[in-house]
Amino acid sequence: MAIPEQDAGENRRGAFIAPGYLAGFILVTSLFFLWALANNFNDILIRQFQKALDLNRAEAGFIQFVFYIGYFTMALPAGMVMRRFGYRAGILAGLGLYAVGALLFYPAAEIRVYAAFLAALFVIAAGAAFLETAANPYIVAFGHPSRAEQRLNFAQAFNGFGGFLAPIIGGVFIFSGIEHSKADIAAMPPAQQAAYRATEAQMVQGPYLVLAVLVVLIAIAVAMVRLPHIEPPGRASDAHGKRPSRFAILREPALAGAVTAQFFNIGAQVGVWSFFIDFVKEVTPTTPERTAAFLLSFSLALFMAGRFIGAALMQRIAATRLLTFFALAGVFLAALAALTGGWIAVGALTLTSLFMSIMFPTIFSLGVKDLGERAMLGAPLIVMAIIGGAVFPPMMGFISQAIGALQPVMLVPALCLAVVAFYATRAHRAAGRVETPPAASPLH
Template identity: 40%
Template sequence: MAQQHGRPLAVLTSLFFMWGLITSLNDILIPHLKALFSLSYVEAMLVQFCFFMAYFVVSLPAGWLLQRLGYQRGLVVGLGTIGVGCLLFYPAAGAHAYPLFLGALFVLAAGVTLLQVAANPYVTLLGEPETASSRLNLTQAFNSLGATVGPMVGAVAILGAADHAVGAQADPSSVQGPYLVLAGLLFLLAVVVAWVRLPDPRRLVEAQQAELRGSAASADAGEQGSLWAHRHLVLGAVAIFAYVGAEVSIGSLLVNLMGEPAIAGLSAAEAGKWLSLYWGAAMVGRFIGSALMRKVSAARVLAAAGLVNAALIALAIAVSGPVAMWSLLAVGLFNSIMFPTIFALALEGLGALTSRGSGLLCMAIVGGAIVPLAQALLADHWGLLPSFAVPLVCYLYIAHYGGWGHQPAGPAVTEPAEPLRAPRAAAQGA
């Protein structure tokens, strides 16, 4: 089984890496564009608002598109869309227009959304259901590797320009080169994905059905019922909203926070390099979490991680200074297991409703648009460090979900998970 699914897992892992890198570059864009266009925190946070709003707008159409095109072609379209979004940074920088940057980010994020809707539930299917959380954590460790590389590259290629812009006008062209290189890599990866043979998701579902219930299992048994009747799914969507919002809020404002004299007094480029620790800790934590959850309940690990992060943020707000910087960087370690664990817990037992449930969870990623904007509003009026109370509340809710909210209370569904319905076209990659 492991050897049979080795190639598709390797392909998916490369996609996780790329969208991790691209997403974390937003944390570098925010301080750069804030300096370039003299923006408030709220205005600068429109970068994340436009990026993550795409998840809300595109998630359901992405599910429909995957059904029409098939899984493999959908991945190719997603990669191509991200590449086009990267190319749009070139004219945006040339025109020196902030709205064009935001438009490019929306297009780029639309492609990432298509990949997310497909890849997360597909990984849960490539193996035993009991190890789905562990498998997602393992593949998303490479997402964190990409997110670690992103700030390091961006700090050198992009934020250096912001640091040299003191008393002068920053040069928007510093974003053109990095995003052109990214576009080329994405188009190349799209060609590779188009040539690799991937298994049909329907056949994987049928294999699980045969294992659990025999070859006579009904393919329609899991179609009945409403998503909203599954309490653990609905509360899981709120947990995804809270998690993505908290993670993005902290990552987006850490560079500015580390630049404050009362905290660390770092330059933007130097702070951008330290930001890699935030994402690097998440990468390490996912490898640890993947092993830990083979022995400890995933829900218990999630609850403990939520409580620890809430305590770290409370410590940062109370103490300030370098302690605040290190406490907030340490949050990344405990962020590590949250998204894939919540995702897997929320989809548990949904059967053939899994594809729709996955779409709902991906829509909840819009938390990355709303929560950072709320924190930015508080930062503009109360101060940057006190505004971190917003992600603190998010982590308390996540701890609640791990402790109690994940427990299913909706109708029992015995049908194995079906991540994507992609008739006919999906067979192209089989």
């Protein structure tokens, strides 16, 4: 990637944003916010679709399965599109897919077919995969290389803000505030029951239409705004003129360990957040859904804050040591949520997000920091490891359905975080006593 020639003088003085690119920087930063909304709306949909579509918890868990399968399958195609046509084209393709998926929620709500909603979510996920693949190189290219990490951390803060805001938006505009027990719904006459479910299904139409309009407006702006030139990645060859194999690089122990740890880390994150509202309703039955959604939002605010706290602590504490401590704290809190009761359990699960905060960026950085020019081959593999988010929520849903309770199932995220703790311990031993703070990376 390259910063435009005319800005070289300014960039030697350490420009945070190169002159003339402020509007482009704002637009690319907004992409971090957009895919956070898409990810975290799913936590609301899992609860909403149980009411609107008469799903059990295991069936609702497939929302995350389909969404993260979309991410997984589209990560490499997104990279190929950008290598062929450039990053602007990749961003526009991602925004187009995102808007189409959001628009598909309207007819899906009219026909109330679960498969139609899942198809719409897959399309949104495909768009988000394009956006996430493109955003980091663009943010890095907007100013002086010495301030790239600062720019990326700034952009990632908006990812955390989107995660914090999504449950509030969903709680206010998707949850109707009308709650009936399963017994009450079963006792309704068929016509009344159908009307209730139809009303609940249609609650998603307005928010997703607004989201589609917002995405289209951003796409129009991206098509018109001035953006820095970036050399497409992935064209480099080795000394023999051959392109290196993307998957052969998994022979690197640090990268292979990071891919494995990331799989379990994302599984823990998505597992906790997917069933957070159901968990609160189970252990404190009188808590309204909207209150549970606001608690989820607070938990995600802690997740956002944890990134800033972790970045500050890494100035004094080795990243691998801090990752070990955070992972062990997460294991303890998730287990506490599973084994205690009432507001102690809710508080423990809420705090778990704080300690999951640094995991994705730290694992990502540890996996690629010694790869040199091959980092662009290794990085997408770590991103693809987010398929853990497709595996664990359905698993947790099925276990919950089988045992008739959700609370004990929070031991699954505890076990996932134990794997992260094991990885962090081994990484710390491998690094020895000297370790530099890891570079910033995409947030989830």
